[in-house]
Amino acid sequence: MNYIVISPYYPQNFQQFTVELANQGMTVLGIGQEPYDQLDQPLKDALTEYFRVENLENLDEVKKAVAFLFYKHGPIDRIESQNEFWLEQDAVLREQFNVFGAKPKDLKKTKYKSEMKKLFKKAGVPVVPGQVVKTLAGADLAVKKIGLPLIAKPDNGVGAAATFKLENAEDVERFKQEWDHETVYFFEKFVQSGEICTFDGLTDSQGNIVFSTTFDYAHTPLDLMLYKMDNSYYVLKDMDPKLRQYGEAIVKAFGMKERFFHIEFFREGNDYIAIEYNNRPAGGFTIDVYNYAHSIDLYKGYAAVVAGQPFPQAHMAPLFCLATSRRSSSHYVYSEEELLEKYRDNFKVKKTMPAAFAELQGDYLYMLTTPSREQLEEMIADFGKKAD
Template sequence: MNYIVISPYYPQNFQAFSLELAKQGITVLGIGQEPYEQLDQPLKEALTEYFRVDDLENLDEVKRAVAFLFYKHGPIDRIESHNEYWLELDAALRTQFNVFGVKSSDLMKTKLKSQMKTYFKKAGVPVVPGQVVTKKADVAQAVKALGLPLIAKPDNGVGAVATYKLASQADVKAFTEQWNEETAYFFEAFVNSNQICTYDGLVDAEGKIVFATSLIYTEPPMSIMQHRSDVAYYTNPKIPKKLEGYGRQIVDTFGMKERFFHIEFFQEADDYIAIEYNNRPAGGFIMDAYNFGYSINLFEQYARLVAGKDFQPSNYPAQLALTVIRRDDKTYHYSETQILEQYKPQLKARLRMPEAFAALQGNDLYLLNANSEQDVKDMIKTISQLA
């Protein structure tokens, strides 16, 4: 089996995909921008061949790289980056070379927020009303139809980037004046909830869910961007029954196969409102948090599925896995030395966030296991306490 990994070097923690695929006897072929000399030694050893391109954004150049690897190694069975940024490139390459997985025609339902909402409705999951806006002339009509406050976000966008809360006519005017109409926006009714959770997991080649968990954020991403607050989130192994039901209905409706998924929800009282379907693993170091919390190696388990083997669940009881990230420009009550000493038994990793994520998420990441939500709250309070 030949498996092409797009951008095998970055992000660094996702190098584990290549390493585990190689351990399963799969021929791993890499296409990336970094010089071969820059690759970590374990990654070099996992890759049968690495083809460097000048620019991964250049579709024709990447297609030529795939064609060369096809000519040299035979038919390509998988093309994957597991990275939000390259999802459209992955799909275009699969379409061009008729490779198993999501094709370009399948992608829009997981890239366009307007399309996602249609599929959420098909799944019978609560959503808020929304409308696509492509011209400034359409803004007033959308505001009239949806009412204020509302959220304006790129229809094809990632997270809370370039997202605006329009709470007044002054906000609407400011947005309209600065918007250049190059990006279609999706307007939707504002949900007054500070609780965001997820239904995340992995499906096999038949679309069956083989692993599932839930992630709880202490603050919405948009609020984090606005206030530059510290980021904290934790896994919840005891997935609420209603949330799991919604999640399974959504996974069935979207119909993806042999992929990770990361579905975001607002929680309102005892119900949930679907926000976004991400057709990829959760970003940052969340995969590592899952591995520590569940005593499992999801990189390995994914590779087993690709190799046609069964998923092997963990034999150990799950714990809550907490991630807290502090910022360089803040002064904290407890020093890093004190934090590392106090939580030595619970601390699983201390990591530095890549610069690409630092502005949104922060700089120094602490990953800990906990036995209860009260432990989680105490840890967040201590680690994030300012001087």
């Protein structure tokens, strides 16, 4: 099997996908813009060939690279980056070279929030009222129809970027003034719940879920953006059956195959409201957080699925796994040394956040496991407690 990895070097933790694909006996071919000498040695060892392009965003240049690798190594079986930034380009390349996986037409339902909402409804999952906004008159109509407070997000956007919270007439006017009037927005009713959770996992080549999990955010992505809070989230030991029912129905409705998924929900009382479907793993180091929580290796698991083998099951009971960040510019009550000593039996790893994530999420990320919800809450408080 010939597998092309787009951007095999970045993000660094995703290099392990390439290593495990090669361990399955696949011919793994890389296309990236970093010089070959910059690649880590395990990545070099895993790649049969690396084609360096001047600009990975230049589609014509990347197409020529794929064509060359096709000519040299034969038909290409997979093209994948696992990265939000390259999803659309990956799909275009798959269509051009007749490769298995999501094509541009398949991405419409995962790119546009308005399209997602249609499929959430089809899956029988609760959603809040929403409306596409393309004009100033459309904005006024949406405000009148849905009512304040509202959240205004780009219909085709990622995370909390360019998001506005509209609570009163002044907020609506500010949005109108700052809006470029070209970006199509999606207005939806603001949900008062501060609890956001996920249904995440992986499907095989037939679309069957082979792994699923859930995590809670200690703070919403919007709060992280607005108030520069320290990011904390944690994988849960157990999943609410209702959340699993909703998540599985959504995965079936979207019909994606051999892909990771990351679906966000508001938790409201004993029910859930679907927010967003992401056609990829959760960002940053979250795959590593899943691995620690479930005592598995999703890099190996994904490679096994691509090779048509069974997904390797865990042999240990799940734990809570906390991922909590700190900022180098903040002053905390407890030093890193004190915390790592206190939680030495829980601590797994410290990661330096890439610059692309640091401003929003913090400079350093710590991962810790525990079987106890009480200790989990204590760890969140201890790592996040700021000095006066």
